[in-house]
Amino acid sequence: MPQQVTIFDTTLRDGTQGEGVSLTVEDKLKIAAKLDDLGIHYIEGGWPGSNGKDIEFFKRVASLSLKHAKVTAFGSTRRKGVKPEEDGNLKAILESGVRVATIFGKSWDFQVTTALQTTLEENEAMIYDSVRYLKEQGLEVIYDAEHFFDGYKNNRDYALGTIRKAEAAGADWIVLCDTNGGSMPGEIAAIVADVVASVKTPIGIHAHNDCELGVANSLAAVQAGARQVQGTFNGLGERCGNANLVSVIPNLQLKLGGYRCVSDEQLATLTSAARYVSEIANVGMPVNQPYVGSAAFAHKGGIHVSAVLRHSKTYEHIEPELVGNRQRVLVSELAGQSNLVFKAQEMNLDFDLENESTKRLIQTIKDMEHRGYQFEGADASLELLIRKAYDKQENVFTIESFKLLVEKTGDNPVASEAIVKVKVHGETVYTAAEGNGPVNALDNALRKALETYYPDIRDIHLTDYKVRVINEKDATAAKVRVLIESSDFDASWNTVGVSENVIEASWEAILDSIRYALIGRTVVLDNREEKHERIGIVNH
Incomplete structure (x- = not known):
């Protein structure tokens, strides 16, 4: 029987401390709903004592009727010398209406004397009083032991003493935080194992990514006995970010064995959830992000593709569909016939390796890439090119x-x-x-011309536009490559254009985008409907 690992998401609180990340209340509500659909167990909504935005979020989140997740409010232990019932932070948590509170306190004696400027005994009293007060109010309490690993390495007895105070006060979870993100997986494993043997309260891990070990440290903690993992989606967070739950979840569930975070059906929505959070947060998701990136299961070299065509296990560590991703083959100057065979199979084309048109198409693609085209990032333009070569493209x-x-x-x-x-x-x-x-004027004029014949074109919009100078030495006369991402309510696709004239390059990419989108749309013409097969649009 798999052991359950509880997932605690702090994208809406810790994630927003990352540079360039700012979420409106509407953004936070949308992300919370998406995380709930995925089966996340706890969603940390923010710090109600710090700003009005978080207060509004807690007022409105109850209307979402979440099915899986518990919403928790964040705050600190009481201030020194202040009774818990008089502390502003603790009162704000109670007023937020949540049934779960997450509070943090100091575990490192250096932090107590330097940052809090109080005694070690008073710090322990602050932890005990705060946890006990919230428990007396009927709340579930998660205690985050801030700087625990640094504190343990500096003064084991005191660090353990602080979490024992939280346990004695009735904390439901004790979460060990690698706040500075400087610990190694071996240290994490040994310390967590010692803590698990020292207290009876369930243990969690909160790892930061300053050494790019947030995921590794989280996995090490679970293997040592932790049963809650805190982190953020796509690793958002202060400095170098937090442990990336998008990697933690499939690693626990698919790789380590014996652990379960979400259902298999929910895991199959991981890619769409990660991309959704990326879009709402307006933070680009790396194409090579493990498991969910668009390049996570992409193959470019002809030898690799030839092997993948025989069996996906030759160059893929899991089936992409398990996490909602898909296999992709990139066609470029490194590609051989196998790459195009794969693309043809995706399009249900009869693709003969011995056909002269196949060989000419490969050479055409290589020549175009030599001139600056880049089809590995423009699957839609590539598909149109292949269809044109085989007379399979409708002239819309x-x-x-x-x-x-x-x-x-x-x-x-x-x-x-x-x-x-x-x-x-x-x-x-x-x-x-x-x-x-x-460019916008051309796009508007084209859409205006086509709307009478293709009304659904109104649903298509440009979501990304990139211009890259190919030969910088030619200065303002340099050739440019324009990559466009377009989407509708169901899908997204990418196209490319190249020219010495940025308007012409943009126009070429726009035309490809519109042509590709119209394949498979309902055509309204002379009061009659014609259905066309939708080809190759990648669903999120």
Whole structure:
């Protein structure tokens, strides 16, 4: 029978202390709902005694009717010389309406005398009084022993004495914090094992990532007897971040064996949850993030792809679907025929390795990448290229011409207007539109021309736009590569354009994006509906 490991998420509190991370109340509510769907056991909503935003969150979170998670409020032990019932932080926790409180206290004698500037005895009294007071109010109490590992290494007896005070006061959990993130996995394992043998209260681990060991230290703690792991999604947090729960959960459940965090069905939503949190927090998720990154199961070298085609285990440590990800093959200058075979299989194309068109397509792709294209980050453009080579691409529209007018008068903002001439189903359409720049104006004009024929185009929007100078030495005449990510309510896809002219490169990527999106959409034309097979759009 697998041992249950409780997952405690502090993205909404500790995660927001990371540089560049700022969540509105609406953002926090959305993330809380997503974490609850995943099966997270505790969600730390914030510190109600510190700001109005967190107070509002606690007022509104009750309306979410969470199915799995308990919401907890964060705070410190009582201040020195203040009774717990008179302490502002503890009163704020009670007023927040939560049934679970998470409070932290000092475990390191150096922190007690230097940061708190009080006696070791008073610190122990602060811990005991605070935990006991919250328990008397009917709350579940999680006690976070701040700086525990540094304190243990400096003065074992005192560090253990502080958590024994929390235990004596009735704490439901005692969580050992590697607050400075400087401990090694071997140290964590040995210290946790000693603590587990010294107290009866269930033990948790709260690791920071300053040595890039947050996940490793969390796993070591669990193997030594800890049964709660605190961390954040995508490792968000102060300095170098917190232990990344997106890696902790599958490592415990799929790799170590004997542990269970969430159900298998919930684990299969891990990738979508990680990407959702990334989008809401507006913090880019690394493509090579383990388990959930878009490159986590991506293959580029032809030899690797050839082996993966025979069996995925040759170069994949798990089945991507277990965590909701998918296998990808990147086509580039390193690619051989195996890469294109894989892509063709995804598109249900009859792809003959001995076919001359196959060999020409490989050479075309290599030549285009030599000129600056990058298809490994633009699967949609690649798919369109393959379909065109095999006459499998429907000509949903044709661009006949476009014109741009960019005008600057006096102190007024630059005005941009685009005129586009498009042929759709044999009809020529002229449209004009303004935008907050020439690329936006072109995009608006194209959409305006196509909306009559493809109404669902209104659902498509650009989510990322990147420009990369390819040959910097040519200065303003340099060739540029534009990568665009687009999405609708169900999916996202990436396209690429290359030119010495940034507008032309952007236009090429936009055209690919729209063409790709229209494959599989309902066409409304002359009051009749035609259904087209949706090809290759990657679901989040």
